[in-house]
Amino acid sequence: MSDKDQRVLEKIRQHIDAILRYCQGCNSLEDFQSDTMLVEATVFNLMQIGELAKEELSDSAKASIKTIPWHQLYGMRNRIVHGYSGINLRIVWDTVKEDIPRLRDELDP
Secondary structure, eight states, X not given: OOHHHHHHXXXXXXXXXXXXXXXXXXXXXXXXXXXXXXXXXXXXXXXXXXXXXXXXXXXXXXXXXXXXXXXXXXXXHHHHHHOTTSOOHHHHHHIIIIIHHHHHHHTOO
16 A cells, blocks of 8 residues: 555544544434534544545555445545535534444554
8 A cells, every 4th residue: 555545544444433432422413413512523423434434545556455345435525515415414414423434443553
């Protein structure tokens, strides 16, 4: 894997770590929704993860990590950026609680 791909993966890990850190004490969708700054910070980091995965990471790097659903990362980014019918905070919350920790595990160096 190229040095550039390694740097991109590190940036993705940093965004994941930020989400996990921000949401650490948040235990429910209701708690999450009630903190607009938390929602905005989380959504921003999800958008950045999708953007990096789509535009910056090479196809060969993505092919080498087959366990990550790259297309779903882009899809989340597209829903956030383009605001298709608004952002469903249930989906964002479920992503934070279920998918982000697994994604972090898959990207451990």
